[in-house]
Amino acid sequence: MDRGPDAPDTEVTDAFTRTAASYDRLVGLNPGYHDHLLASARALLEHVPADGPLRLLDLGCGSGASTRALVQAVEETGRSEQTELTGVDASSGMLASARIKRWPRWVRFRLGRAQDLGSDTTRYDGVLAAYLVRNVPERDQLVADLFEVLRPGGVLVLHEYAVRGHRRAAAVWTLVCWTIVIPLAALVARKVDLHHYLWRSVLDFDSVQQLQERLQRGGFTDIRHRTVGGWQRGIVHTVLARKPEQAEQTWPAEQAAPVEDEQPERAGDAA
Numbered sequence: 001m002d003r004g005p006d007a008p009d010t011e012v013t014d015a016f017t018r019t020a021a022s023y024d025r026l027v028g029l030n031p032g033y034h035d036h037l038l039a040s041a042r043a044l045l046e047h048v049p050a051d052g053p054l055r056l057l058d059l060g061c062g063s064g065a066s067t068r069a070l071v072q073a074v075e076e077t078g079r080s081e082q083t084e085l086t087g088v089d090a091s092s093g094m095l096a097s098a099r100i101k102r103w104p105r106w107v108r109f110r111l112g113r114a115q116d117l118g119s120d121t122t123r124y125d126g127v128l129a130a131y132l133v134r135n136v137p138e139r140d141q142l143v144a145d146l147f148e149v150l151r152p153g154g155v156l157v158l159h160e161y162a163v164r165g166h167r168r169a170a171a172v173w174t175l176v177c178w179t180i181v182i183p184l185a186a187l188v189a190r191k192v193d194l195h196h197y198l199w200r201s202v203l204d205f206d207s208v209q210q211l212q213e214r215l216q217r218g219g220f221t222d223i224r225h226r227t228v229g230g231w232q233r234g235i236v237h238t239v240l241a242r243k244p245e246q247a248e249q250t251w252p253a254e255q256a257a258p259v260e261d262e263q264p265e266r267a268g269d270a271a
């Protein structure tokens with residue numbers, strides 16, 4: 001069904017809209033949720049260009065938890081006066097919950113789908129996508145669009161659950177979901193569909209290595225990864241990547257340098 005540009009909710013984002021009223025309470029019960037977002041936001045601020053105006057995008061901003069982390073990281077670096085921060089989300093309910101909070105005047109929100117990012121003409125210095133990529137089925141296209149909306153030298157930070165290929169992390173994830181997360185959702189939100197989907201979607205998602213390789217295939221460089229502390233160690237990850245400075249230089253076909261057959265560089269584990 002074509003729902004029109006004013007109502008971009010899809011099946012997944014509909015589920016977020018239905019849970020929006022209790023979302024903040026639920027994530028508040030998750031130890032480390034806000035601190036981990038802040039660590040990812042700080043990583044973004046550490047790597048964006050040090051001077052000049054700063055255009056930031058929080059893609060999949062939800063009810064504003066990741067936006068709040070970005071605001072704090074921007075304020076810590078004393079760059080509020082230079083910054084424009086846009087939060088975008090496809091869930092009308094989550095966005096409404098973000099909008100009613102108090103924000104500095106340099107923060108704005110927009111209803112929109114990640115899949116429509118290609119039509120965004122702004123070029124950002126930094127993009128944070130926290131717990132978003134796993135929810136988007138066309139991930140290579142999303143990576144291509146993220147590459148496009150960043151200005152050369154711009155930085156992407158993905159903050160995401162990834163357990164594939166790590167038996168301990170996958171087992172802890174399943175245990176915590178079925179003994180704590182899903183029962184809490186039943187108690188607080190009185191519905192479990194979103195959190196059941198959360199459990200399953202994380203098991204089905206890329207490994208952190210695959211995610212980094214996806215970024216590398218999409219043209220990103222300087223790819224780094226780190227995990228968090230606490231029970232989410234090896235489960236929640238920050239993946240940082242840069243659009244190369246020369247990315248927009250295009251060569252006419254007849255002048256293109258011959259491409260040597262070379263081994264692709266492995267995505268690093270360095271951050």
Ligand SMILES: C[S@@+](CC[C@H](N)C(=O)[O-])C[C@H]1O[C@@H](n2cnc3c(N)ncnc32)[C@H](O)[C@@H]1O
Nearest residue numbers: 060061062065066090091094113114130131135
């Ligand atoms: C788990 S929440 C995370 C929200 C926020 N980033 C945070 O860290 O708390 C994921 C958000 O992604 C949004 N989302 C999921 N799929 C999306 C899509 N295709 N386009 C835009 N937003 C999407 C959902 O509506 C939801 O608000």
